Structures are given as C-alpha cells and as structure tokens.
Amino acid sequence: MLQQHAFSDGQQLALALASELAATLRNALDVQQEVVLAVSGGKSPVPVFEALREVELDWSRVIVTLVDERWVSTSDPASNEALVRQHLLQGRAAVARFVPMFTGQSSARQAEPLLNATFAALPRPFAAVVLGMGDDGHTASLFPASPQLDAGLAADAPACLAQVGAAAPTERMSLTLPAILAARKVFLQFAGASKHAVFAEALRGADRRWPVSYVLAQSATPVEVFHAP
Numbered sequence: 119m120l121q122q123h124a125f126s127d128g129q130q131l132a133l134a135l136a137s138e139l140a141a142t143l144r145n146a147l148d149v150q151q152e153v154v155l156a157v158s159g160g161k162s163p164v165p166v167f168e169a170l171r172e173v174e175l176d177w178s179r180v181i182v183t184l185v186d187e188r189w190v191s192t193s194d195p196a197s198n199e200a201l202v203r204q205h206l207l208q209g210r211a212a213v214a215r216f217v218p219m220f221t222g223q224s225s226a227r228q229a230e231p232l233l234n235a236t237f238a239a240l241p242r243p244f245a246a247v248v249l250g251m252g253d254d255g256h257t258a259s260l261f262p263a264s265p266q267l268d269a270g271l272a273a274d275a276p277a278c279l280a281q282v283g284a285a286a287p288t289e290r291m292s293l294t295l296p297a298i299l300a301a302r303k304v305f306l307q308f309a310g311a312s313k314h315a316v317f318a319e320a321l322r323g324a325d326r327r328w329p330v331s332y333v334l335a336q337s338a339t340p341v342e343v344f345h346a347p
C-alpha cells in the first residue's frame with residue numbers, strides 16, 4: 119500500500135514525518151521490547167531528526183541504525199553516522215542505542231560478514247525505515263550504475279551489501295531491498311522538481327534505471343511518501 123502526503127514546505131513535511139515516525143515507534147514499542155529505526159543520510163532528514171529527537175517516547179528501547187553509509191571515518195563530514203549523532207541522537211533521543219554501519223574495516227566489501235552478523239541480531243521486524251531519494255532514482259545506496267545493484271535488489275540478498283555510489287565518497291554500505299521491505303513500514307521523503315519527475319517515472323513500475331521504483335512497486339510492505347515542492 120502506497121500513501122502520499124504532500125506538504126507546501128520542508129518544515130511542515132519534517133514536523134509531520136517526525137510525528138508519524140513517533141506514532142510508528144510507539145506502536146512498535148507496544149509489541150516489541152526493543153524497536154529499530156533505520157534512517158538515511160543526506161540533507162533532507164536533518165529537520166526531521168531535529169523534530170523527532172524531542173518527541174516523548176521510550177527512547178531507551180529504541181535502536182537507531184542507518185539505511186546506508188559512506189565508507190569514511192566518523193570524523194569525515196560525509197559520514198552518515200556523524201550526521202545522525204549530531205542531529206538525531208540528542209535531546210530525548212540521546213539515550214537511544216546506535217548501531218553503526220561503518221566498522222572501521224578497510225573496505226565496505228570486507229565488512230559485509232561482520233555487519234550482516236550484527237544486523238541479524240537486531241530485533242525484527244524493523245519498526246521503520248526512512249528512505250531518501252536522489253535525482254538519479256537511487257534510494258539508500260542502491261544506485262542505478264552500481265555494479266552491485268542486482269545483488270542489492272535480489273530477493274535472497276543479505277541485509278547489508280557494499281555498493282558503489284554515483285558521487286564521492288563512492289564506496290558505500292547499503293541495506294538491500296529485502297532488508298528495506300522487511301520493515302513494518304517504509305517512509306520515503308523528498309523535495310524538488312527533479313525528484314518529483316523521477317518519482318513520477320518510478321511510479322510506473324519496477325525499473326532498474328530508478329532503484330527506488332522497487333520500493334514503490336510492491337504491496338507487501340506499507341510505504342508512506344512525504345513530499346514537498
């Protein structure tokens with residue numbers, strides 16, 4: 119089931135998405151001792167993180183992890199972990215447990231076994247996965263030109279696979295399509311004319327030119343799309 123929510127600006131979108139995420143986490147906390155929230159990096163989530171970190175819920179039972187990571191140390195400004203630590207794991211959310219994707223190993227490929235073992239031990243299903251989308255139709259780090267894209271889209275893919283991004287830092291770790299779709303609910307947020315154009319294409323059906331289309335072209339996992347102009 120795909121539901122779209124349109125907002126007139128990014129701040130309204132952020133407040134609404136944060137409130138929907140809070141409700142989703144609370145519902146999951148009613149039935150699971152610990153719940154997982156997997157978030158994306160990039161610029162779009164920052165106002166959502168800043169609203170979400172102030173909501174009242176039992177953050178001590180929330181595990182925050184990433185949808186994808188750029189293979190750089192946490193001192194690098196491109197690190198998604200650094201972004202999450204700076205903007206989400208603050209205020210009320212400071213007591214949440216964070217499970218990083220960056221292991222410090224020399225390559226993302228090398229980190230796959232360790233990371234997949236870590237992810238296998240996380241409570242399932244994930245309560246919420248929050249995705250962004252690029253102008254090229256990528257979501258998480260499932261990029262159209264990545265040589266590992268098919269492996270990342272495969273139904274039997276492990277939770278995490280190394281991928282190749284379109285822009286530096288190109289070495290990435292990503293949740294795979296089956297791991298994304300194993301969540302109770304998937305959220306997708308985006309803004310901007312070029313992303314609206316890609317979204318319209320992606321809604322036409324699964325097409326590896328726009329990897330986000332694989333999230334949209336299925337009905338097993340509820341997907342809520344939050345967009346602004």
Ligand SMILES: O=C(O)[C@H](O)[C@@H](O)[C@H](O)[C@H](O)COP(=O)(O)O
Nearest residue numbers: 158159160161162250251252258
């Ligand atoms: O780490 C990343 O690069 C991402 O998780 C990626 O999938 C992101 O969500 C999109 O590229 C949108 O990024 P913006 O929000 O910056 O447009």
